[in-house]
Amino acid sequence: MTFRRTPLLFDHQHLLGIEALTKKDIGTILDTAESFTEISKREVKKVPTLRGKTIINLFFEPSTRTRSSFEMAAKRLSADIINFNRQFSSVVKGESLKDTVLNLEAMQSDAIIIRHACPGVPHYISTFCRSHIINAGDGAHEHPTQALLDAFTIRQQKKNMADLKILIVGDILHSRVARSNILLLNKMGAEVVCVGPPALLPEEFTRLDIAFDHDLDRAIRGADVVMMLRIQSERQQKNMFPSLREYRNIYSLTQKRFRRAKRNAIIMHPGPLNRGVEISADLADSTKSVILRQVENGVAVRMAVLYLLLGGKEREITD
Amino acid sequence: MEEKIKAKVMDARRIKRALHRMVTEIVERNRDLNSLVIVGIRTRGIYLGKRVSQMITEMEDIKIPVGVLDITLYRDDFSELEAQHMVKKTEIDFSVGEKDVLLFDDVLFTGRTIRAAMDSLFDLGRPKSIQLFILIDRGHRELPIRADYVGKFLPTSKREIVQVHLKEIDETDEVLITEPIDDL
Numbered sequence: 044m045t046f047r048r049t050p051l052l053f054d055h056q057h058l059l060g061i062e063a064l065t066k067k068d069i070g071t072i073l074d075t076a077e078s079f080t081e082i083s084k085r086e087v088k089k090v091p092t093l094r095g096k097t098i099i100n101l102f103f104e105p106s107t108r109t110r111s112s113f114e115m116a117a118k119r120l121s122a123d124i125i126n127f128n129r130q131f132s133s134v135v136k137g138e139s140l141k142d143t144v145l146n147l148e149a150m151q152s153d154a155i156i157i158r159h160a161c162p163g164v165p166h167y168i169s170t171f172c173r174s175h176i177i178n179a180g181d182g183a184h185e186h187p188t189q190a191l192l193d194a195f196t197i198r199q200q201k202k203n204m205a206d207l208k209i210l211i212v213g214d215i216l217h218s219r220v221a222r223s224n225i226l227l228l229n230k231m232g233a234e235v236v237c238v239g240p241p242a243l244l245p246e247e248f249t250r251l252d253i254a255f256d257h258d259l260d261r262a263i264r265g266a267d268v269v270m271m272l273r274i275q276s277e278r279q280q281k282n283m284f285p286s287l288r289e290y291r292n293i294y295s296l297t298q299k300r301f302r303r304a305k306r307n308a309i310i311m312h313p314g315p316l317n318r319g320v321e322i323s324a325d326l327a328d329s330t331k332s333v334i335l336r337q338v339e340n341g342v343a344v345r346m347a348v349l350y351l352l353l354g355g356k357e358r359e360i361t362d
Numbered sequence: 363m364e365e366k367i368k369a370k371v372m373d374a375r376r377i378k379r380a381l382h383r384m385v386t387e388i389v390e391r392n393r394d395l396n397s398l399v400i401v402g403i404r405t406r407g408i409y410l411g412k413r414v415s416q417m418i419t420e421m422e423d424i425k426i427p428v429g430v431l432d433i434t435l436y437r438d439d440f441s442e443l444e445a446q447h448m449v450k451k452t453e454i455d456f457s458v459g460e461k462d463v464l465l466f467d468d469v470l471f472t473g474r475t476i477r478a479a480m481d482s483l484f485d486l487g488r489p490k491s492i493q494l495f496i497l498i499d500r501g502h503r504e505l506p507i508r509a510d511y512v513g514k515f516l517p518t519s520k521r522e523i524v525q526v527h528l529k530e531i532d533e534t535d536e537v538l539i540t541e542p543i544d545d546l
Contacts, residue, residue: 052448071448078432078449087485090435120435350435350449 053351057169057176060185061226069227073195075347076340082119083342093122096153096353101127101144102179103134103159108314108338109179109188113156116345122153122353144168154353157181175352183217183275189313190223192344194231196337197268200309205232208265210304212238212294213272213321216245216283220313221272225253238262239294242283259294266304270311271296271321287320296322301331309333365523365540371516374535377497380513381410384495385417387511392462397490399461400428403479404450406468407431409530410497414466429454431465436478452482459487468526470496473507498537500524 053071055063064072082090098117102110110126117124127147129135134143144155154175157165162184169176180186194204201207209228215221215237225248228235235253237244244255256262263269274290284290296310310322310332318324327334372380392398395418402411408430415426430453437447465479476494483489497513502520518524518539525538 075449078451081451081453082435085486089485091481092435347449 055352057165057178058187058348058352059165059169059176059178061187061190061223061230062185064187064227064230066230069191069194069230072191072344072347072351073198075351076191076195076344079119079343079346079350080340082346083339089119089121091121092350093117093120093353096122097151098122098124098154098156098349098353099127099147099152099174100124100179101147101155101157103129103157104180106158106179108341109158109186112338112341113177113179113188113345115342116349119342120346120349122349125152140164140168141171144172148172148174154349177348177352180219183219183222185223185226186219186313187223188341188345188348189220190227191348192337192341193220193224193270193311193313194227195340195344196311196333197309199336199340200333201267204228207267208234208236209268209270210236210238210262210266211270211272212259212296214243214274215239215248215272216243217275218272224270225251229253236262236266240284240290259296260300260303263300263303267308268311269296269301269304269308270313272313273315273317273321291320295320296326298323298326301326311337313337364543366543368522368539368541370536370538371498372514372537374529377513377535377537380497381413381417384511384513385414385421388414388464388493388495389418389422391493391510394462395422395424395426397460397462398426398464399456399458400426400464400466401431401454401458401479401483402428402466403475404430404432405531406526406528407466409528410468410495411464411466412530414464414495426464427456429456429458431479431482433475433478433482436482438474438478452486454486457487458483458489460490461487463489463492464495465492466495468497468528469524470494470499470507470509470512471502471524473503473505476507477505497526498524 053068082088100110100113114124152174154177156177156179158179159181162182164181165176165178178185178187197204211221211224225235229251236256237253238256238259241257310326312334316327318327400411400415402408411428415428418426432450432452434447434449463483480492493510495511496509498516499509499512500516500518521541523540525540527534527536529535
């Protein structure tokens, strides 16, 4: 095998959001993830690539999937990973975010994966950190690895993303998953339609080439992918729709509604699932649902992100 | 980086002859061909492996499975390289455990690729033995590694580049020595 020097595959120091990525960057991450899927199916699910690297999982908000997915991805690449638990940390004694991060980084971390309720926190940390920063969800802003694993799952099921009609249904306003997905799918050229109650559809997206609809029954016709979102009660200051029951009547994905989509359409959900609210339980478990496939792909996609950020040449940071 | 061709050291006929001789050596040395499997290192090791598998079939009427190994994740020079390498898939759909593995690569140079390939193989199982098949041994080893089957020993300077072209991906079968041109 002869190696030649080529330009950097992925020329980013951090992964703060989909916004900063080009279509080519996204392609590189998804192609790399494709190669990583095989490792998780081996008997020895581990490669030595990131041996000696230290990664910190800094989660200020609860998480099941993202945190364990990142942890598994890091371990399959042989990196050491530390899980920071807000409840048992000095944050409860009043230590600031900046001090917390600086102290953890003083232990020579190479990457920090951060989830925080405030939008922009990953970006803020990247201004004073040496480590690679990966955004694992910042408020209602972005959740880039979720959008990447969704794109990976769509690519696995459907051929050309640019030919697809993709519905994102529910609480778009409070959803960082929706925001990252809209940005990504838009870059890849898919037709995106956001569906939900008017109060939960953000106006800022009107500058992007996406459609809005308040009528799920109308919008779902001809859809290739239906992505359901959870109502984020924890982020809603005031009630943005009359009642959960009314919401369910109009926006819940049921067998009857789903039959209007294309015959080979797939159902996605970033989790956590509220069965019987945004999606009926039988649909969530049906063969049309790729929800658990999304979770499975999450590990490969996060391995790809860690590899592309940490596996290359170490560069000096200049101000 | 511009490079100029210094010499063509093998053409299609010479490569074919070398492969024939090496196939005979493989068959002679491995009494039990049933436990033999071929693993090609991306990219050109795969094509050499496939050709040899085909030639063994013609000679001995036995099918030798061929797998593909991508060693990018096992490389020891991540932080030295300026460029990252695209990780490609390892595709070995048979078990290497208790098998005589024939490892294929086009050029043997420092030996680091082979070290990485062996580490990678051990993560997939415990081979009974590993033998190394190389088209060109160009010297300059940095590790205690040698090939079991060698197409041609080719003394080179470190500055030179050995390029193996195979018709499956490069249109023609040939081995070239090239040298980078300094842009002064």
